[in-house]
Amino acid sequence: MNDLRLGLQARFLALMALALVAVVALMALMLHRQDRMQNEVEVVSRDALRGAVGDGLRRRGEGTVSQLTESLTNPLYYFDLDTIGEITAVALRQPGTRYVIVFDDDGNIVHDGSDEIPSYGKRMDDALAYEAIAAAGLHTQVTDELMDVASPIMIGEERIGGVRVGFDLASVRAMEDEAVADLRARLETLGRRHFWWIAALGLGLLVLGAVMLWFTQRWLVRPIRELADSARSIEAGDYDIAPPDSDRSDEVGDLTRAFGRMSRSVARHDRDIRRMAYTDALTGLPNRVAFREALDQRLLQLQGAGEPLALLFADIDDFKRVNDTLGHDAGDEVLLQCAQRVQEVVALHGGGDSVLARFGGDEFVILTQAAQGASIRSHANDLAERLVEATRQPLVVRDRPLFLGTSIGITLFPDDATIATQLMKNGDIAMYQAKVAGKNCHRFYSRAMDQAVERRVTLERELRGAWERGELSVLYQPVYHLSNGRMVGAEALLRWRHPEHGMVAPSVFIEVAEQSGLIETLGPQVLETACKDAVRWQNRRGEKGPLFVSVNVSPRQLRSPVLPKVVADCLVRTGLDASCLHLELTETAVIGDEAQVSRLLAELRQQGVKIWLDDFGTGFSGLSHLRRVPIDGVKIDRSFIADILRDPDDLALTTAIISMAHSLGITVVAEGVEREGQYNLLRERGCDLVQGYWLGHPLPREEFEALLG
Template identity: 35%
Template sequence: MQAAAKLAEAFSRAGTGPSEKDARVEEARRAGTDHEALLNALPIASAVIGRTEDKRLLLVSYNQKFADAVSSSTCTAGIQAEEKACLQTGPIAELLQRFFDGSDNAEELEFRDGEGISARYFRIKLAPLPARRKCDGPRCLLSLVDRTVEVQAERALRAEMLRDSLTGLPNRLAFTDFVEKAGEKSAGELEHAVLVVDMLRFSRINESMGSLAGDELLITFARRLISALRAGDLLARTGGNEFGILVTLRRGIEDALAAAERIQDVMTAPFKLSELEIRVECAIGVAIMQKDQDSEELFRNAQFAVKQAKVAGKPQVYEPKEASAARRRFSIETELRRALDKDQLKLFYQPLIDLQSGEVAGFEALARWHHDDRGEISPSEFIPVAEESGLILTLGRWAMDRAATTLAEWDRKAGETLPVYVGVNLSAIQVARDDIAGIVQSALRTHGLNGDRLTLELTESSIVQDPLRAQRVFEALKALDATVAMDDFGTGYSSLAYLQRLPIDVLKIDRSFVTGMMVDPDSVAIVRAVLSLAEALGMSTTAEGIETVELATTLATLGCASGQGYYFAKPLEPDAALEYWKGRRKA
């Protein structure tokens, strides 16, 4: 009630006692009675204020609403005009003086009466009134608006906007505010950290047990998180199954990792939902607050660490280098999309040599990308990005058509159907999501090629992910007379059952075994085993990574059918590959 009391005092105290009233003040007071009917007709608390020549402020007239508003203070019991003709100094008097002086355009004043939940909020508005006579001083209409209900509604709405309705915790917006305030208080040292906790498998639980069970799990999960926090740490629900924690650091990063460990400890006990007991794991990412760091950036850093934690299986601390690599991958994705649209990639062809005759048996098509600004971008960098983003489907279709186009062009230039094939690599994602057989059939028909001119190279992972689909794809390719090769054999999840059941024609021995043959007896043993297995199953073999004549000779002696590597040739452009074939062809 302080502001109301100040207002009451401002309108209740005379600048001089009743015995010192001058005639002009009394005359102004009597003139104010003419306004009472008009003021009483107004729907808000209002009063007419005048000013004398010596700049004293006068309460000329007022309505009952104004009297009620002012008299609500415990400091006064109403307005007695004959005792309260002048205004004291204070923010209201200063506003009125500036208004009458015309020193600024201030026509409103906001102020609060009291503290806490009992506080009242007012707005004073001023409007000029014409003088009754030339000898009168300036006057204005003062309106007093009680905004208490409005302010309380705004606060309630804001509180609702900053609260998660399910758990009662602060939400993402409130958490950002907390982080910003913590950053303002930080002196630049590692004083705070943000932890992002992601509940794993929540979507599966929600789908299988229903949204009510999912809500119950979220509430229980939040309670356990609270039990793992220290005094001063702050918890918020920042997403569907994501929670943010602002941790105060006293011992640096050790405190953040200790908080992550406590969280994992409280999650070890199973959660009881209905009659079921479910163990829920979580991924935790940690980001340390730096000086003048944006709160949103800090939160994103913690989210990035969560993604790494899901892969690593343990809490991860944000590392700028990892984030830079992620940004580069994203940049490569964007550039790769443009490069595919503008046909800026090329296929190079690495010869596959018949180790017995020395002639070229075929070529492996390898994608190459020369970026105008970045230079050569390695396939080991852009192929994983293509697989992650789904661009591998577009890239795979392009490679298949380009390889078939090159084969047809070689035949045209040679004037005959060349006795060579081209191997095209297929990704596990292509096998799972694309119509591989349809793409191959279209490429063969478009360029007038037989199926045996193409070899489709698949890794073991494409088989393991969905064996039944892989079998259907392999059988469809064999129906087109295409050759099927298992690439990088021995490095993945090899299974004799797959080799026996699937129509595989060629096993490609991974370079990691080939390059170590001359110094590692185990590598020799593995190569011998693969060659024996292929022979038993009626399959051909190709060795990758042949770098020396000794390797080529040894593999030929062991019975390997073909090989490729820099000893023979690096990947070549189409015209150079054709010339290479001609150069090794025996009359």
């Protein structure tokens, strides 16, 4: 029995020793495995966080720079620092944005988003500048501290500069390190707790060791592996996965729930970023990026299918006038109302597959297909006419009606182009031609438009700086009193002698100056020159009496609320008496916002300046302006004067205008008098003043002064 008991004891002890060794070995193995799992979780979690946050930041950066590139094209092209500053300041305020730099084609800084722009004109010389300047498209550079995203800004094929945005990676790295450190601390705490628990129970019971091994596998390893699998899915861009969840109250449960909250937050931010990147914030319509993707996808579907589609570019006419006169809040309200009208028309007449987007500013673009068997050209023409009709109706903004209208350019696939970039370019060209044709209409793209646009761009480029180069000059055409034949004044006329093409017609370059905004610079220069020359005339004539000088005011100048101040300052600088300055404006400049024009003209007349209505009688509502707009004189358009000797209707109209104007106390000027018979007939009808080639051609200042004696 003793031998048996010793044998059983020995076996028991041996079994216990074997169990102890097994438990120790198991503990050592589990400790080693636990350490490896901690390292694996840390590495996987760090990689997942870094990949998810880095990719999200890169997409955000590229989306931001793409939007900035589109928004800055026109402001940079026209060197509008105020608009550039507003756009860059908004981007600079975004969280994590270290800098926003707009630079010209040579790499010189144009704007940095600050009010003072201390770096203006300096060349970028940081380590990332060279690749940013040379980038042909979106270009991302990453250092340990920041991510730099750059993109060129193009006008057609011409590069005019670029934009860079720097995103701070320090906060991203700090967040990543903090998250990993927290994860490591939690895993280490959890590992220590399990070690002592397994050690205390494992020394006594081998079975408990096996149970603990199962427990560890069941309650620790599997949740962490689920977290790792979710992290890898997020890293791959799958933000819509169901994040892991747990009702456990321990650290693993806390970790699982924290990871779930983080996953949902990343998914929510991704949706917000996508919505911001693809949706116009003001109108809620798809934006340029979303439309371009839709256009590319539609073209890919139609390639080889033989199905045509139409692209319509719609631009609100004279929208800048709303912002300049009523403010940007009113401009936003106008855009919302226009967008609603366009949406309604497209929904009713565009077809179910139509896509409407806002391209930014006052531009909308529509992609539409005709019904099966219908003509795409007829469909696009009908849709454009309905859009023009809908937008020409008055808008009510702040209890006042506004008349704007829309110019629409239409291009067809595959007739005009087969790629998205060319289609968009063609639509823009056709829209510009609609504006040239008088606005509030539509035009289909044609090959000839390319040449016209190229000529217009060349003319605009050469017109810039023409005044400084001495190519532009002011001529003066004398104006005579019909009753006694005495000269009473002169009209100042701007002329351009191109060094290669000779004299450029005023009807050509004045229109370019008006549409490009150059008239806002040229107008005050012409006014200043004319006033200085008029002062010379007064000094030369002495007691013979003063001569007036009349200066044309463009519609764009007339829409500027600062026009009265510009005129007043010019009169003060030159010393010209206000009564000797006559400002001429066309009837078309008055139509559309007579209330605003009347206020400006009233301010000018209070200064003593005379107001004349030029080209009178050519508009349908010309006579009504004599009653509603404060004016001192009218100039009968030369088209009536040319035929008064042989056309009874023109003679009757001219006589009626003279009689009606005199009844209202308004002076009448006849322009374009080229024959003695016209002169005599106008004198018989009681016309006050007259000018034309029969009396005198436009003359340079020196030759005009020679007429003064």
